[in-house]
Amino acid sequence: MFVILGKAVHMSTMELSLIGGLYILLSFVFLLVNTLLFVTLFKNKEYQTSTYRIIRCICLACMVQLTVQLTGGAITIVQYLDEQANKILGAILQAGWFLYMFLSVALAVDRLLYFIKISSRKFRIISFIILTVSWTFAAAYLAIFLVPGFGFEYCCVPSYLHWYYTTEHGAEILEKLEIIVDFTIVGLVLLIYCLLFAVLMKMRKKITKNTITARTVKAELRILVVAVISFVYETAYLLWFFWGVNQLPYFSHRDALTMCLWIIDSGMFALSTFFLNSSVRKRIKTIIVMKGNTTFSRS
Numbered sequence: 486m487f488v489i490l491g492k493a494v495h496m497s498t499m500e501l502s503l504i505g506g507l508y509i510l511l512s513f514v515f516l517l518v519n520t521l522l523f524v525t526l527f528k529n530k531e532y533q534t535s536t537y538r539i540i541r542c543i544c545l546a547c548m549v550q551l552t553v554q555l556t557g558g559a560i561t562i563v564q565y566l567d568e569q570a571n572k573i574l575g576a577i578l579q580a581g582w583f584l585y586m587f588l589s590v591a592l593a594v595d596r597l598l599y600f601i602k603i604s605s606r607k608f609r610i611i612s613f614i615i616l617t618v619s620w621t622f623a624a625a626y627l628a629i630f631l632v633p634g635f636g637f638e639y640c641c642v643p644s645y646l647h648w649y650y651t652t653e654h655g656a657e658i659l660e661k662l663e664i665i666v667d668f669t670i671v672g673l674v675l676l677i678y679c680l681l682f683a684v685l686m687k688m689r690k691k692i693t694k695n696t697i698t699a700r701t702v703k704a705e706l707r708i709l710v711v712a713v714i715s716f717v718y719e720t721a722y723l724l725w726f727f728w729g730v731n732q733l734p735y736f737s738h739r740d741a742l743t744m745c746l747w748i749i750d751s752g753m754f755a756l757s758t759f760f761l762n763s764s765v766r767k768r769i770k771t772i773i774v775m776k777g778n779t780t781f782s783r784s
Contacts (some may be wrong), residue, residue, distance in 0.1 A: 496644055501561055504646070504741045508558030511745060515752025516551040519544045522755045525768045532765075535612035536595050536708060540758070542616065543588045546623075547751040549581030554748050560645045575637035576630035578648060584623035585751075586670050589716065591615040593677040596709050600684050635659055647740040664727060671720050678713060707762050714761075715754040722750050 496504075523544040526532040553574050560566045566574075594615055598608055629635050636651035637659075650660040725746065759766055 496646075501564065501644060501646075504738070505558045505561030507741070508561060508744060508748065509555055510558075511748045511752075512551045512555035512558060515748060515755065516548060516555065518752055518759060519547045519551065519755040521769050521772065522758055522765065523548070525765060525772060528772075529768055535609055536592075536599070536705075539588060539591050539595055539612065539616060540708075540754075542619070543585060543592065543754055546581050546585035546588060547755065550578055550585065550751045551748065553578040553581070554744070554751070557639055557645075557648065557744070560639055564645055566639055566645060571638045572631065572636055575639065575648060576627050579630050579637050580623045580627035583626045583666075584619060586667065587619035587622050588616075589712070589719070590670055590674055590677075591619050592708075592712050593674045593681075593716075596705075596712060597677050597681045597684070599705055600681060600688065629659070641740075647744045667723055671716075671723060674716055675720075678716070681709070704762075704764070711754065711757040711761055714757045718753050719750060722746055 523541055526537050526541050526544070556574060591612075595612060598611060603611075630637055632655070634653045634655035636653055636656050637648060638651055639645050640647065640649050650656040726743065759769065
């Protein structure tokens, strides 16, 4: 994710501790939500489908980002980070971001394929291909960001506060490339959802009153709603980064606000799933209760 580099503003130790603590708190909460969702989808047989496989991968991508963001919170507090570790963490963070972006396309395609009713075999093959492509691109970005001259690191003068591209030539190229990649993905996903909307309008007249059919369609629509909510937030978030943030007068905590919005973006999908999918929510509550009972029994 591209981050606007702010001006050099001195902050007190107390301010940095509060900001770092906020990063840690937000990252931990959303990391917990993503982990619970991932475990729920992994353990229950009813979620062993191509669609939920993509969603599990989305959870992993978000968990990777949140783990690095949580680490960033600790760095903001202590104001120290080894140079090599900085480069590695930045590469992992960006790989997680791009994996999440490519998977958003994968989920949009998955929703379209489900509602246009292609054969199960073709559905599985296409799902496997787009997942493979997503992971391949993420791995490629990870490798590129580890190459000298292509840095994305925690900065900045005079305090460690947020992630951004370095001023190296290779990093500047990647920065410009990301704008193209991010908004190409956003445009592609928007196009897919427009096509899907047209398909759903036609389906509305054909859906029978069969209880099982209606229930299945409703469950699939919940996944679609979650995907659309995440897409809308993500689009607004990108617009803020690339244009909106520059429309406001600079203030000392703008970079911290930007990081918080990124952290929230990494938790938006899992949080929306929890609130909108009653089946998943019940499963998650069951896991929490079982874990609580196990802990109580041991004590």
